[in-house]
Amino acid sequence: MTTLNNLGHFKNIHMIGIGGTSMSGIAEILNFWNFKVTGSDASDSENIEKLLDHNIPVTIGHDLEMVEKADIVIYTAAIAINDPELVRARELNIPTIERADFLGEITKAFSDTICVSGTHGKTTTTSMISTCFIEGKMDPTVQVGAILKQLNGNYRIGNSEFFILEACEYVESFLKFAPKTEIILNIDNDHLDYFKDLNHIISAFEKYVKLLPKNGLLVINGDDKNCLNLSRLTSARSVTFGIENQKSNFVARNINFDSNGFPSFDIYYNDTFYKTVKLSVPGRHNVMNSLACTAVCHMYGLSKDTIKNGLLCFTGANRRFEFIGKFNNNISVFDDYAHHPTEINATSSAMKGKKYNQSWVIFQPHTYSRTKNLLPEFVKSLKGFDNIIITDIYAAREKNTFNVSSQDLVNALNESGKTALYISDFDDIVKYVRTHACNNDIVLTMGAGTVTNISKMIIDK
DSSP: OOOOGGGGTTOEEEEETTSHHHHHHHHHHHHTTEEEEEEEEESSOHHHHHHHHHTTTTEEEOOOOOTTSEEEEEEEESSSOOHHHHHHHHHHOOOEEEHHHHHHHHHSSSSEEEEEEEOHHHHHHHHHHHHHHHHEEEEEEEEEEEEEETTTEEEEEOOEEEEEEEEEOOOGGGGGGOSEEEEOOOOOOOOTTTTHHHHHHHHHHHHHHSSSSSSSSSEETTTTTOOOOGGOOSSEEEEEEEESEEEEEEEEEEEEEEBSHHHHHHEEEEEEEEEEEEEESSSHHHHHHHHHHHHHHHTTTOOHHHHHHHHHHHBBBTTTEEEEEETTEEEEEEOOOOOOOHHHHHHHHHHTBBBBBEEEEOOOBBBBHHHHHHHHHEEEEHHTTTTEEOOOOOOOOOOSOOOOHHHHHHHHHTTTOOEEOOOOOOEEEEHHHHHHHTTTTEEEEEEEESTTTEEEEEHHH
């Protein structure tokens, strides 16, 4: 069972930014462990409503009184250094700790923490593994970066030593964790507001792999040249998965897609037939995610049928090519979190497995640094859609010191010979799409920011 170690002497825990996906999950785990949890956030949300339903007090705005009663204050990286609650805690010498550091302490409370990392696919693969573990009655604790239908939320509290969670490389926060198993899905150029270049990213993953204990497990993408050398850095057991690299331990062969773009394929383990599986999510990239899941679950002793059933009943995490609804009877609207060219390519490829007339993408670039640094790659990836609408860049944590705008992306697309439109106002986007989309078209809202609201606006109009 879990041992609280360094957490045990804190009774009252206050969380600034408690409504965030990770923070709300942490709050629920702490509440289950009988800590007294309070929190604050800038705005109301579905996550906050759930916290309130579970008797966790949350203030919208600031509550210095709650801070003054706390034994420790947890805050997210997005919280400003002059935040009134953070300032008050430090005035009173109340310990403060950033979310990733605290989550690292939670991983130490479990003897078997399974960390899913990589530039793309973390949420889906974490969800797949969690679904299979639940199917196999392994009773894991889970923290995932999206709402998962099987969990009815973004977390699950189990009664075992298994803790399955996403381990993000941004600002090297995954180095705070204590993994028994690491899954590395891929290593790509991203988060260039922090990392200097790809070599800097690879070096972070090298440090991450060295965290594994001797009796640990490393599961890596055999098709990704940036991953293949990592096994040399640990004495833990390593397993590979792939499609192109037939020398991988787990390989997918005979891949076929149905009319929804859902794949079925044969899995081979060490070149011997293992199992035929079918997925309920589209795209070749999800074949790779499911291979990573299969490798982990096999190594943890789950049966082939448990893995097959778990993968089949996984219907996707929210905002991962999620079907939102239809308008005008037969125009389908989907929503996707993709905000990096590699992810856009994967979603575009998955979409092409479906039957439709023309495709529409409404893309909201995410962060100025990513838009500036990867502009040519964004142009190339977006050209896979028939109709392209770009809205304003979602700033997230940044200020526009990069001298870049959405119009730059539109101009580059138009110069490449692909027509794209810049529309800032969401209502204007909805009006344009509803006026111009035709029978059997697919409309896709895409990005990690507020663009998700447009998909619902299109349906509800």
